[in-house]
Amino acid sequence: MLTANLEHFDEVWGKEYPHVIKSWRNNWEGVTVFFGYPKDIRRVIYTTNAIESLNSVIRTAVNKRKVFPSDQAAFKVVYLATQQASKKWSMPIRNWTSALNRFMIMFDDRISKHLI
Template sequence: PKAEIQRCIIHQLRNCFKYVSYKHLKEFSRDFKAVYQAASEEIARDKFEGLRKKWESEYPFAIKSWDNNWDILSPFYKYPEEVRKIMYTTNIIEGFHRQLRKVTKSKAIFPSDESLEKMLFLVSKNIMKKWTLRYRNWDMVLNQLMIMYPERVEKFIK
């Protein structure tokens, strides 16, 4: 019930690429980098308005996609930079999901939901054994999360 819904900025960006010509893709994505790396929502909105002036006549659907989704993209800006970097760097999560799919894909059917849960649990344990690297600036991220959500985080800190 306390979950905050927010779409992934990077997936939103990739989604709007389908409306952009290949010859403008690099420039377009570079311009959007200023939007999703802005320090606050107000600055991001200003950068987006500048981007709109530049690209809307050529790629109206790409811009409209951001307009239509701004309210579920903007919660991103309330987080500090260290936390936001984790949010738009999804390689760890995507890798985890890829490994889960790899295991379940080879099975045509599971006898029960419980057997699927058990298999995913065991695979997750094996995957987590390989997680040996500490996330860069994790101490800063953890401190920021403890400030923002003390009642949620502190019970997991030993």
């Protein structure tokens, strides 16, 4: 079913987005794992871009300086950028309660030890 959907997507959008099709085909095993999760978990995964946001903050901080006198100086810049970014993160994750309940059902052995 998923492969048929990929073929249909390729027919409709392949000419406009060839890199997306190529990426999905090259990583099809991981893509299919993602679609194997229930909808509420998928929604949290694809709407949570905290990693991309953090990478952007770190990249900006590093690019401002270009050259570092030592590895320790680079680590300090990354640390300080992360500290500043964490102060701005105030938005809650949409549908988190529903997703957390599903996570608990699917991954209780891995997640319950991290909850208070």
